[in-house]
Amino acid sequence: MKASVEGEKVILVPYMREHVPKYHDWMQDPAILEATASESLTLEQEFDMQVSWTQDPLKQTFIVLDKELVVGDFIPGDPHVEAMVGDVNIYMNDMDDPQMAEIEIMIAELKSRGKGLAQESVLMMIVFAVENFNIHAFHAKIGESNKASLNLFYKLGFKKISYSEVFKEVTLELPITESSREKLHQLIELQKQLMLAPAIIGPSRIGSSCNPAPLKSDWPVKQFSDELLDM
Numbered sequence: 004m005k006a007s008v009e010g011e012k013v014i015l016v017p018y019m020r021e022h023v024p025k026y027h028d029w030m031q032d033p034a035i036l037e038a039t040a041s042e043s044l045t046l047e048q049e050f051d052m053q054v055s056w057t058q059d060p061l062k063q064t065f066i067v068l069d070k071e072l073v074v075g076d077f078i079p080g081d082p083h084v085e086a087m088v089g090d091v092n093i094y095m096n097d098m099d100d101p102q103m104a105e106i107e108i109m110i111a112e113l114k115s116r117g118k119g120l121a122q123e124s125v126l127m128m129i130v131f132a133v134e135n136f137n138i139h140a141f142h143a144k145i146g147e148s149n150k151a152s153l154n155l156f157y158k159l160g161f162k163k164i165s166y167s168e169v170f171k172e173v174t175l176e177l178p179i180t181e182s183s184r185e186k187l188h189q190l191i192e193l194q195k196q197l198m199l200a201p202a203i204i205g206p207s208r209i210g211s212s213c214n215p216a217p218l219k220s221d222w223p224v225k226q227f228s229d230e231l232l233d234m
Protein backbone atom coordinates (compact mmCIF):
# COMPACT_ATOMS: atom_id res chain seq x y z
CA MET A 4 0.00 0.00 0.00
CA LYS A 5 1.38 3.40 -0.96
CA ALA A 6 0.60 5.70 1.92
CA SER A 7 2.31 8.20 4.15
CA VAL A 8 1.39 8.62 7.80
CA GLU A 9 2.16 11.76 9.76
CA GLY A 10 2.82 11.57 13.50
CA GLU A 11 4.00 14.10 16.06
CA LYS A 12 7.74 13.65 15.48
CA VAL A 13 7.97 11.46 12.37
CA ILE A 14 6.37 11.00 8.99
CA LEU A 15 6.34 7.49 7.56
CA VAL A 16 6.67 7.46 3.76
CA PRO A 17 6.94 4.61 1.24
CA TYR A 18 10.47 3.42 0.41
CA MET A 19 11.23 5.12 -2.91
CA ARG A 20 14.06 4.80 -5.40
CA GLU A 21 15.45 8.19 -4.32
CA HIS A 22 15.98 6.84 -0.78
CA VAL A 23 18.24 3.98 -1.88
CA PRO A 24 21.69 5.70 -1.96
CA LYS A 25 21.37 7.00 1.61
CA TYR A 26 19.91 3.67 2.77
CA HIS A 27 22.87 1.93 1.17
CA ASP A 28 25.28 4.28 3.00
CA TRP A 29 23.67 3.37 6.34
CA MET A 30 24.05 -0.33 5.58
CA GLN A 31 27.84 0.05 5.24
CA ASP A 32 28.08 0.48 9.02
CA PRO A 33 29.04 -2.87 10.65
CA ALA A 34 27.15 -1.94 13.85
CA ILE A 35 23.93 -1.37 11.88
CA LEU A 36 24.42 -4.61 9.93
CA GLU A 37 24.87 -6.54 13.16
CA ALA A 38 21.97 -4.87 15.01
CA THR A 39 19.60 -5.51 12.10
CA ALA A 40 21.00 -8.98 11.23
CA SER A 41 21.49 -7.76 7.65
CA GLU A 42 24.04 -8.54 4.97
CA SER A 43 26.05 -5.94 3.11
CA LEU A 44 24.67 -5.39 -0.43
CA THR A 45 26.06 -3.55 -3.43
CA LEU A 46 24.24 -0.39 -4.47
CA GLU A 47 22.76 -2.27 -7.42
CA GLN A 48 21.46 -5.04 -5.12
CA GLU A 49 19.99 -2.38 -2.83
CA PHE A 50 18.05 -0.89 -5.78
CA ASP A 51 16.74 -4.40 -6.59
CA MET A 52 15.83 -4.89 -2.94
CA GLN A 53 13.84 -1.63 -2.92
CA VAL A 54 11.80 -2.86 -5.89
CA SER A 55 11.20 -6.29 -4.38
CA TRP A 56 10.23 -4.86 -0.97
CA THR A 57 7.72 -2.44 -2.46
CA GLN A 58 6.15 -5.16 -4.65
CA ASP A 59 5.99 -7.87 -1.99
CA PRO A 60 2.38 -8.15 -0.72
CA LEU A 61 3.64 -9.76 2.50
CA LYS A 62 5.81 -6.80 3.40
CA GLN A 63 5.09 -3.21 4.37
CA THR A 64 8.06 -0.86 4.53
CA PHE A 65 8.15 2.79 5.50
CA ILE A 66 11.07 5.17 5.54
CA VAL A 67 11.07 7.27 8.72
CA LEU A 68 11.37 11.03 8.23
CA ASP A 69 12.42 13.17 11.22
CA LYS A 70 9.95 16.07 11.03
CA GLU A 71 12.56 18.48 12.44
CA LEU A 72 14.70 17.82 9.36
CA VAL A 73 12.02 18.27 6.68
CA VAL A 74 12.92 21.29 4.57
CA GLY A 75 9.85 23.36 3.71
CA ASP A 76 6.41 21.76 3.85
CA PHE A 77 5.98 18.01 3.71
CA ILE A 78 4.72 17.06 0.25
CA PRO A 79 3.12 13.60 -0.12
CA GLY A 80 4.92 11.75 -2.91
CA ASP A 81 8.16 13.72 -2.39
CA PRO A 82 10.90 11.47 -0.93
CA HIS A 83 12.27 14.20 1.40
CA VAL A 84 15.66 12.49 1.43
CA GLU A 85 17.02 15.35 3.56
CA ALA A 86 14.91 14.12 6.51
CA MET A 87 15.20 10.31 6.16
CA VAL A 88 16.64 8.80 9.35
CA GLY A 89 15.59 5.13 9.36
CA ASP A 90 12.96 2.58 8.44
CA VAL A 91 10.21 0.49 9.96
CA ASN A 92 8.98 -2.77 8.44
CA ILE A 93 6.54 -5.55 8.94
CA TYR A 94 6.67 -8.99 7.31
CA MET A 95 3.56 -11.14 7.28
CA ASN A 96 5.63 -14.21 6.63
CA ASP A 97 4.13 -16.82 8.95
CA MET A 98 2.39 -19.32 6.64
CA ASP A 99 0.42 -20.76 9.56
CA ASP A 100 -0.78 -17.35 10.69
CA PRO A 101 -0.96 -14.69 7.96
CA GLN A 102 -2.21 -12.13 10.48
CA MET A 103 0.97 -12.36 12.55
CA ALA A 104 3.59 -9.75 11.60
CA GLU A 105 7.28 -9.56 12.38
CA ILE A 106 8.22 -5.94 13.05
CA GLU A 107 11.61 -4.24 12.66
CA ILE A 108 12.78 -0.70 13.36
CA MET A 109 15.99 1.15 12.62
CA ILE A 110 16.88 4.76 13.39
CA ALA A 111 20.20 4.84 11.55
CA GLU A 112 21.06 8.53 11.93
CA LEU A 113 22.77 8.96 15.31
CA LYS A 114 21.66 12.60 15.57
CA SER A 115 18.02 11.46 15.53
CA ARG A 116 18.35 8.76 18.21
CA GLY A 117 17.07 9.20 21.75
CA LYS A 118 14.28 11.55 20.62
CA GLY A 119 11.42 9.05 20.73
CA LEU A 120 11.36 8.54 16.96
CA ALA A 121 11.64 4.74 17.13
CA GLN A 122 8.89 4.51 19.72
CA GLU A 123 6.52 6.66 17.69
CA SER A 124 7.38 4.85 14.43
CA VAL A 125 6.69 1.41 15.95
CA LEU A 126 3.41 2.62 17.48
CA MET A 127 2.35 4.08 14.14
CA MET A 128 3.26 0.92 12.28
CA ILE A 129 1.32 -1.21 14.78
CA VAL A 130 -1.79 0.96 14.37
CA PHE A 131 -1.38 0.96 10.58
CA ALA A 132 -1.00 -2.83 10.48
CA VAL A 133 -3.98 -3.49 12.75
CA GLU A 134 -6.20 -1.12 10.76
CA ASN A 135 -5.07 -2.12 7.27
CA PHE A 136 -4.00 -5.79 7.54
CA ASN A 137 -6.03 -6.89 10.56
CA ILE A 138 -2.86 -8.04 12.32
CA HIS A 139 -3.57 -9.67 15.69
CA ALA A 140 -0.02 -10.30 16.96
CA PHE A 141 3.45 -8.84 16.41
CA HIS A 142 6.82 -10.53 16.86
CA ALA A 143 10.23 -8.83 17.16
CA LYS A 144 13.51 -10.77 16.88
CA ILE A 145 16.29 -8.96 18.72
CA GLY A 146 19.92 -9.79 19.47
CA GLU A 147 20.33 -10.52 23.19
CA SER A 148 22.92 -7.73 23.57
CA ASN A 149 20.80 -5.06 21.83
CA LYS A 150 19.63 -3.38 25.03
CA ALA A 151 18.23 -0.27 23.29
CA SER A 152 15.93 -2.32 21.09
CA LEU A 153 14.95 -4.73 23.89
CA ASN A 154 14.04 -1.80 26.16
CA LEU A 155 12.06 -0.17 23.37
CA PHE A 156 9.91 -3.24 22.69
CA TYR A 157 9.48 -4.11 26.39
CA LYS A 158 8.32 -0.53 26.96
CA LEU A 159 5.64 -1.06 24.29
CA GLY A 160 4.38 -4.17 26.08
CA PHE A 161 6.14 -6.93 24.13
CA LYS A 162 7.01 -10.06 26.14
CA LYS A 163 9.75 -12.65 25.61
CA ILE A 164 8.40 -15.91 24.15
CA SER A 165 11.59 -17.70 23.05
CA TYR A 166 15.38 -17.59 22.84
CA SER A 167 17.65 -18.94 20.13
CA GLU A 168 20.99 -20.12 21.50
CA VAL A 169 22.30 -20.45 17.94
CA PHE A 170 21.48 -16.87 16.89
CA LYS A 171 21.84 -15.36 20.42
CA GLU A 172 18.48 -13.77 19.74
CA VAL A 173 15.23 -13.40 21.67
CA THR A 174 11.77 -13.36 20.15
CA LEU A 175 9.30 -10.96 21.75
CA GLU A 176 5.56 -10.98 21.15
CA LEU A 177 2.73 -8.48 21.46
CA PRO A 178 -0.73 -9.98 21.03
CA ILE A 179 -3.34 -7.34 20.21
CA THR A 180 -5.75 -7.84 23.09
CA GLU A 181 -8.00 -5.45 24.92
CA SER A 182 -5.31 -4.71 27.50
CA SER A 183 -2.48 -4.26 24.96
CA ARG A 184 -4.74 -1.97 22.89
CA GLU A 185 -5.35 0.12 25.97
CA LYS A 186 -1.63 0.36 26.80
CA LEU A 187 -0.74 1.28 23.22
CA HIS A 188 -3.53 3.83 23.10
CA GLN A 189 -2.25 5.43 26.31
CA LEU A 190 1.30 5.59 24.91
CA ILE A 191 -0.04 7.24 21.74
CA GLU A 192 -2.03 9.80 23.72
CA LEU A 193 0.89 10.45 26.07
CA GLN A 194 3.19 11.03 23.10
CA LYS A 195 0.73 13.57 21.63
CA GLN A 196 0.24 15.39 24.93
CA LEU A 197 3.98 15.51 25.65
CA MET A 198 4.42 17.31 22.34
CA LEU A 199 1.63 19.76 23.18
CA ALA A 200 2.19 20.55 26.86
CA PRO A 201 5.15 18.84 28.51
CA ALA A 202 4.51 20.42 31.90
CA ILE A 203 0.85 19.51 32.50
CA ILE A 204 0.65 15.78 31.86
CA GLY A 205 -1.11 13.79 34.56
CA PRO A 206 -2.34 10.19 34.53
CA SER A 207 -5.96 11.33 34.56
CA ARG A 208 -5.47 12.89 31.14
CA ILE A 209 -4.30 9.77 29.34
CA GLY A 210 -7.26 7.47 29.71
CA SER A 211 -8.68 5.18 32.33
CA SER A 212 -8.32 1.44 32.79
CA CYS A 213 -12.10 1.27 33.37
CA ASN A 214 -12.70 2.58 29.89
CA PRO A 215 -10.51 0.67 27.41
CA ALA A 216 -9.87 2.65 24.30
CA PRO A 217 -10.03 1.28 20.77
CA LEU A 218 -6.61 1.06 19.06
CA LYS A 219 -7.07 4.07 16.86
CA SER A 220 -5.14 7.20 16.24
CA ASP A 221 -5.92 10.32 14.31
CA TRP A 222 -2.53 10.33 12.62
CA PRO A 223 -3.37 11.52 9.12
CA VAL A 224 -2.92 8.81 6.51
CA LYS A 225 -2.35 10.19 3.05
CA GLN A 226 -2.59 7.73 0.22
CA PHE A 227 -1.37 8.50 -3.22
CA SER A 228 -1.19 6.69 -6.50
CA ASP A 229 1.71 4.65 -7.87
CA GLU A 230 2.08 7.04 -10.81
CA LEU A 231 3.02 9.84 -8.44
CA LEU A 232 5.72 7.78 -6.84
CA ASP A 233 7.78 6.36 -9.70
CA MET A 234 8.41 3.16 -7.69
Ligand SMILES: CC(C)(COP(=O)(O)OP(=O)(O)OC[C@H]1O[C@@H](n2cnc3c(N)ncnc32)[C@H](O)[C@@H]1OP(=O)(O)O)[C@@H](O)C(=O)NCCC(=O)NCCS
Pocket residue numbers: 035038039089107108109110111115116117118119120121122123143144145146149150151152154155156158
Ligand atom coordinates in the same frame (compact mmCIF):
# COMPACT_ATOMS: atom_id res chain seq x y z
C1 LIG B 1 17.00 0.64 18.91
C2 LIG B 1 16.73 1.94 18.18
C3 LIG B 1 15.70 1.67 17.10
C4 LIG B 1 16.18 2.98 19.19
O1 LIG B 1 15.85 4.16 18.46
P1 LIG B 1 15.60 5.58 19.18
O2 LIG B 1 14.82 6.45 18.26
O3 LIG B 1 16.89 6.10 19.68
O4 LIG B 1 14.68 5.14 20.42
P2 LIG B 1 13.63 6.08 21.19
O5 LIG B 1 14.25 7.42 21.41
O6 LIG B 1 12.31 6.02 20.53
O7 LIG B 1 13.53 5.35 22.62
C5 LIG B 1 12.37 4.64 23.04
C6 LIG B 1 12.76 3.70 24.18
O8 LIG B 1 13.73 2.75 23.73
C7 LIG B 1 14.67 2.47 24.77
N1 LIG B 1 16.01 2.95 24.35
C8 LIG B 1 16.31 3.64 23.23
N2 LIG B 1 17.64 3.85 23.15
C9 LIG B 1 18.18 3.28 24.26
C10 LIG B 1 19.51 3.15 24.72
N3 LIG B 1 20.55 3.67 24.05
N4 LIG B 1 19.71 2.45 25.87
C11 LIG B 1 18.71 1.90 26.54
N5 LIG B 1 17.40 2.00 26.15
C12 LIG B 1 17.14 2.69 25.02
C13 LIG B 1 14.17 3.24 26.00
O9 LIG B 1 13.27 2.40 26.69
C14 LIG B 1 13.42 4.39 25.36
O10 LIG B 1 12.42 4.92 26.18
P3 LIG B 1 12.81 6.12 27.21
O11 LIG B 1 13.35 7.23 26.37
O12 LIG B 1 11.50 6.46 27.87
O13 LIG B 1 13.84 5.56 28.14
C15 LIG B 1 18.04 2.54 17.57
O14 LIG B 1 19.04 2.60 18.56
C16 LIG B 1 18.56 1.74 16.38
O15 LIG B 1 18.06 1.88 15.28
N6 LIG B 1 19.59 0.90 16.59
C17 LIG B 1 20.20 0.15 15.49
C18 LIG B 1 19.24 -0.78 14.78
C19 LIG B 1 18.53 -1.69 15.74
O16 LIG B 1 19.09 -2.13 16.73
N7 LIG B 1 17.30 -2.00 15.40
C20 LIG B 1 16.49 -2.95 16.13
C21 LIG B 1 16.71 -4.31 15.54
S1 LIG B 1 15.56 -5.43 16.24
